[in-house]
Amino acid sequence: MKVREIKPAVDAGALLAGAQFSDAFGLQVDGRALDARRAAERMMARAPRWVDALLTLRNILVAPFGLKKSGAAATAARDMIGIFPVISQTPDRLVAGFNDSHLDFRVVVDVATHGAGQQVTATTLVRTHNRLGRTYLAVILPFHRLVVRSMLAQVATA
Secondary structure: OOOOOOOOOOOOOHEEEEEEEEEEEEEEOOOOOHHHHHHHHHHOOOOOOHHHHHHHHHHHHHHHHHOOOOOHHHHOOEEEEOOOEEEEOOOEEEEEEEEEEOOEEEEEEEEEEEOOEEEEEEEEEEOOHHHHHHHHHHHHHHHHHHHHHHHHHHHHHH
C-alpha cells in the first residue's frame, strides 16, 4: 500500500473557483470499511512529530505577516478534522480548509470502491490572492508533498 501522486480528478471550479494550484495523492486500502470522514480522521487527526514541528515553525514565521495560525482557537467551535475546519461532507467526500488574506485552501478526501478494497485520494486546491500568497505557496510546496504523503499513509496503518 503505497501513496502515489496522481492526476487531480475533482471539479476544482466547484470546490474552489479560481484555484491556481492542485495536486492529488492516492492510496489503495484493503476492505470497504472507510467513508470519507473516517479516512480524513485517520489522515489528519494526528500528525507525525516532524509535521507538528513544521507547523510550529510555520506559526512562528508567519506571525509577523498576520496570517492565521494553524489550529487557531478561533476555529475551535467549528467541526474540525485535525487542524482543518470541515466545509462539507458526504459518505464519499469530505472537503476541509479555510480562507485567509493571502490564499484559500481546500483538502478534498475522496473514498471510492476499487475491487475488493478502496481508493483514498487526497486532493489539495489553492487559490492565492497576492504576492504573499504566491510566495508562501512556493516556500511550502516541497514540504506539502512530503506532509501529504506521510499523512495519507496513516489511512492504511490506523
